[in-house]
Amino acid sequence: MTPELMEAGARTRERMAAKPEAGKSGGRAASYSRVVEPGTLDTAHGGILYLEDITVSFDGFRALNKLSLNIAAGELRCIIGPNGAGKTTMMDVITGKTRPDAGSAFFGSTIDLLRLRESQVASIGIGRKFQKPSVFEQLTVFENLELALKADRRPRAAVFARLSGAQLDRIGEILTLIHLKGEAQRLAGLLSHGQKQWLEIGMLLMQDPKLLLLDEPVAGMTDEETERTAQLFVSLQGAHSLVVVEHDMKFIDELTRDDPAKKVTVLHEGSVLAEGSLAQVQANDKVVEVYLGR
Numbered sequence: 238m239t240p241e242l243m244e245a246g247a248r249t250r251e252r253m254a255a256k257p258e259a260g261k262s263g264g265r266a267a268s269y270s271r272v273v274e275p276g277t278l279d280t281a282h283g284g285i286l287y288l289e290d291i292t293v294s295f296d297g298f299r300a301l302n303k304l305s306l307n308i309a310a311g312e313l314r315c316i317i318g319p320n321g322a323g324k325t326t327m328m329d330v331i332t333g334k335t336r337p338d339a340g341s342a343f344f345g346s347t348i349d350l351l352r353l354r355e356s357q358v359a360s361i362g363i364g365r366k367f368q369k370p371s372v373f374e375q376l377t378v379f380e381n382l383e384l385a386l387k388a389d390r391r392p393r394a395a396v397f398a399r400l401s402g403a404q405l406d407r408i409g410e411i412l413t414l415i416h417l418k419g420e421a422q423r424l425a426g427l428l429s430h431g432q433k434q435w436l437e438i439g440m441l442l443m444q445d446p447k448l449l450l451l452d453e454p455v456a457g458m459t460d461e462e463t464e465r466t467a468q469l470f471v472s473l474q475g476a477h478s479l480v481v482v483e484h485d486m487k488f489i490d491e492l493t494r495d496d497p498a499k500k501v502t503v504l505h506e507g508s509v510l511a512e513g514s515l516a517q518v519q520a521n522d523k524v525v526e527v528y529l530g531r
């Protein structure tokens with residue numbers, strides 16, 4: 238092989254390893270290297286979420302200001318930041334609820350999130366948990382999970398359709414994971430606040446999302462429930478990617494305890510102020526000034 242050919246090959250490999258170009262749809266480089274089904278999640282380059290230079294303005298006020306953030310496949314990323322930092326707006330952009338004025342957002346290398354509607358984002362494997370639990374209080378825990386499995390979301394249709402053995406097994410697994418095995422036949426409305434949060438997380442897991450977005454999941458939980466939730470999330474990393482927005486530093490500490498190098502991102506005024514291990518961001522003067530020192 239000539240040096241020119243080797244050089245050209247190296248350049249092609251570099252291009253293929255690069256993440257998608259900002260603003261372009263579909264990650265052309267990825268399609269050179271292997272066959273990727275349209276709409277299929279491609280994490281071969283290691284990343285599951287790429288936000289680049291996202292800007293969102295509300296009446297001239299920049300809620301997000303050239304925000305860039307990359308999440309690796311299987312990663313559990315904690316996002317902290319003071320009130321108004323842009324955390325919810327960032328989730329809204331990822332899930333198609335808010336369209337940015339500028340920037341790009343890719344799910345894996347090839348799926349351009351900015352071209353999808355909110356309902357499509359949910360169906361490609363991005364699950365979002367809002368702060369307030371929204372379970373069907375008049376149904377049992379089991380029926381809530383059953384409902385989350387079904388395409389037809391009307392409670393009566395879902396409850397009366399027969400479940401396959403595999404589906405029953407899956408519900409059993411999730412019940413164990415969310416610590417509600419003993420409560421399966423209990424009405425969801427009778428659960429504690431923390432248990433309702435777990436049930437809703439279980440309902441998301443029934444859809445087997447690749448990326449879970451969790452907005453202040455432990456707000457209102459007891460210390461014990463918070464610790465169990467941290468254990469649950471840590472057990473999900475790897476098989477799922479998780480982005481956890483949280484104010485509770487004790488919870489962040491519990492989420493990062495298995496790996497002290499685990500990244501924590503601090504948002505401030507719509508941009509990333511700092512990123513690093515929990516110890517690093519806690520020792521960062523800018524972070525102390527805008528957030529932790531308050």
Ligand SMILES: Nc1ncnc2c1ncn2[C@@H]1O[C@H](COP(=O)(O)OP(=O)(O)OP(=O)(O)O)[C@@H](O)[C@H]1O
Pocket residue numbers: 295299300318319320321322323324325326327
């Ligand atoms: N629909 C909207 N119209 C106008 N301003 C908005 C809108 N949504 C958010 N904002 C503003 O954008 C900024 C970022 O808000 P956002 O809710 O994303 O912050 P946050 O980090 O989630 O805050 P919190 O921790 O309080 O939930 C805030 O100043 C907020 O007032």
